[in-house]
Amino acid sequence: MRRTSRETELSARRITRRGLLLGGAQLAFAGVLGARMRYMQVEQADEFRLLAEENRISIRFIPPTRGRIFDRNGRVIAENEPTYRIILVPEDAEDVQDVIARVSQLVELEEGDLNRALTSINPRRPFDPVTIADRVSWADISRVAANAPALPGISTEVGQSRVYPQSELYAHVAGYVAKVNDRNLSRYEDPPAVLNLPGFQFGQVGIESKYEDLLRGKAGVKRVEVNSANRVMRELDRREGSTGADLQLTVDTDLQDYILARLGEESASVVVMDLENGDLKAIASAPSYDPNKFVHGISTADYALLRDNDHRPQASKTVQDAYPPGSTFKMVTALAGLDAGLISPEDTVYCPGHMEVGGRKFHCWKRSGHGNMNLEQSLRHSCDVYYYDLALKVGIERIAAMARRLGLGETHGVPMSAVTSGLVPDKAWKLRKHKQEWVIGDSVNASIGQGFVLTSPMQLAVMMARIATGRDISPRLVKRIGDVDTPLRGGTDLGLNPNHLRLIHRAMYSVSNNRRGTAYGSRIIADGMRMAGKTGTAQVSSTVVDNSAVPWEKRDHALFVNFAPWDNPKIAVSVVVEHGGGGSVAAAPIARDVTLQALYGGDPPLDAYPKKDRARVKALQARLSKEREERQALRSNRA
Structure with a gap:
């Protein structure tokens, strides 16, 4: 059947519209695609370049x-x-x-x-x-x-x-x-x-x-x-x-080496402090260990040897451990009494060998007693009863305040591990810590550095530095960071009466240089080098009377503190020998040798020692010199 001309015309129009619609859709799609390609290739080029590079970079x-x-x-x-x-x-x-x-x-x-x-x-x-x-x-x-x-x-x-x-x-x-x-x-x-x-x-x-x-x-x-x-x-x-x-x-390797050699097999610590600027010239704990073994992981066997050693070689005893300061604390009690105006240098106290306080006997280390003691004599002989009596007059608050003034009870910002602040007790502390009131017996014990009082060898060196100079010297361990010197801290006047300090200096001088002084056997006789010091013995057990009759771990700790030269102080030294017994026997000889080594910058001349000691010291110097050479050779081989 043939289509009429009108039908043909309508069909053609319909086809044209569909073609236009299809062509428009195709053109729109192509436009969107082109726009998207342009967006990705131009506007997001950097992002996709980064993604591509991350696959290969x-x-x-x-x-x-x-x-x-x-x-x-x-x-x-x-x-x-x-x-x-x-x-x-x-x-x-x-x-x-x-x-x-x-x-x-x-x-x-x-x-x-x-x-x-x-x-x-x-x-x-x-x-x-x-x-x-x-x-x-x-x-x-x-x-x-x-x-x-x-x-x-x-x-x-x-x-x-x-x-x-x-x-x-x-x-x-x-x-x-x-x-x-x-x-x-x-x-x-x-x-x-x-x-x-x-x-x-x-x-x-x-x-x-x-x-x-x-x-x-x-x-x-x-x-x-x-x-x-x-x-x-x-x-x-x-x-x-x-x-x-x-x-x-700030430390001196030669002095540090000497100290460790001098301490030998002892469980001990030594701090040497420069009184001009507070620099720590030596800070040594014995025994020590080789840190190189820890760098790549220490073996189980090597670590067991350190862990099981009763002398605790890993402990940094100079700053980490706190001990009762014993009689080295007596200068604090004396200065507290002088500063409060409650005693004078001429005042005497009779020591019969003990003092009864609150129905309890507090014994002097010399059971037979010292007789009448003034301030200088009390330090020279280390009479405990004099300080028992002084504690009753002064009280714990003044004693604690003076202890803090002299640098006890704080860490001083020394950049070492596990630095202890020690303990300077007072009434508020005991109530807070033990929920108990302070009693007079606590003051009596504290007056001679026993009871609750705890100090580190570092703090004792600071105490000595401040007593020697009258300034609030603080220790410095890092001298320079890069090319910049670290600032000195402290050094201002403590406000203590210079006459009181001179009294303490003379008394400490007599400890080391008077024939009746507790450290006379460890004196220095070289002119211009003599030291002023104080012995101390910290009880480990109240039941021990004879240290030689008990095992090592139950013996008293031995302490000695000093500054030198006594009339022109340059260095302060503290020594603690764990379970060493008496300070005059175990700690004072070490302190004397270290002091001379620091002052001379090497082995001192033999005539700096008393004649009776020179042969022993000569043999000691030879042995220590040989040991130092052997250790230095070993360190060189390790390097």
Whole structure:
């Protein structure tokens, strides 16, 4: 059937409209597609370029070089040495166990190292690198590098590791570093990313810990091009980080070495303080240990030897331990009485060997008594009864205030680990701590440095420095950070009556130089070098009468404090010998030898000692010199 012309015309119009609609739709789609392509290629070009580059570029941190530590004369205490390690990135390894097995065919791997590596893999952060072998040889590194295509996820790295060339001399002062642990990370709300680098070392104790952020420096960044197997093809660019700050301490290595040699097998501590600026010229605890053993993980056997030693070699006794100061505290009680105007130098107290207070007998160390004692005599003979009587007049509040004025009961900001503040008790403290009222017997005990009173060897040295100078000298351990000297603290006048200080100086001088003084046997006879000192004995058990008749751990602690020269003070010294017995026997001889060594800057002439001591001292100097040479040779070999 033929269509009419009208029907043909209508059909043509319908087709044209449909074509226009279809063509318009196609044109609109092409326009949208073009616009989208333009948006992606032009406006989002940078974003897609970054995404593309991230597929072939890896951003990696460059560990910073840790700052070094020196003594006051520029001798190295802590430095860095190159070390080679093998690294595994679990995310990039096809099969971790298989890859490690291949590496073990090339390099001898310790089972303990492998177990630590496997346990340290964090499934939540598989991109964190893990060290599977540290301190390997260059030959091992070369074999691994040559077989790199067959070891996905494995890379080699040249790093740095801490080393302590003075070994045990500064273990308690500088401390040591070790691999980052959870305790280290907990110091930060948002830990720096560099701490996740394999084998990264972090200060654990001592100066290394206290100045971690300064010593660590800032990490650098490098961009490397990697292939599909994550093998590094080339380095594109790098931005170097900054080296950690170097630290210079105030300590003198020769003096520190001498002190540790002089202490020998004793469990003891010595602090030597410069009275001009408060610099700690020596701060030694014995016995010590080799911090190098901790850097890469100490063995179980080595750690057991330290842990089970009853002389506690890991304890920093100079600042960490607090002891009853014993009779070294008597200068505090005496100055409290003088400052309050409650006694005069001529006032005497009769000592029959004991004093009865509140129905209880408080004995003097000399059971037969000292007779009539004035202030100077009481210190020279260390008469306890004189101070029992003085405590009743002065009271604990004045005694405590004077103790704090002289530097007891505070940490002084010394950047070492576990620094104790000691204890200067008073009425409020006892009520708060023990929920009990203060009684007069507490004051009597405190007057001779027993009872609740506790002090560290550091605090005793500060006490001596302030008594010697009348200034509020504070200790300084870090002399310089980078090129900037650290500020001195304190040094202002304490406001003590100079006449009272002179009385105490003369009395302490008689302790060491009067024939009846408790430290006369350890005197210095060289002109211009004589010392003023005070012996002390801190009771460990109230039932012990004869120290030689009981085991070592139940014997009294021996103490001695001094400054020298007595008429022109330059240094203050404190010595504590744990369970040493009497201060005059165990601590005073050590203090005398250390004082002379510090004043002369080396072995003093024999004529600085009394004639009767010279043969013994000569033999001692020869032995100590030989021991120091042997230790220095051993340290050189380790280095």
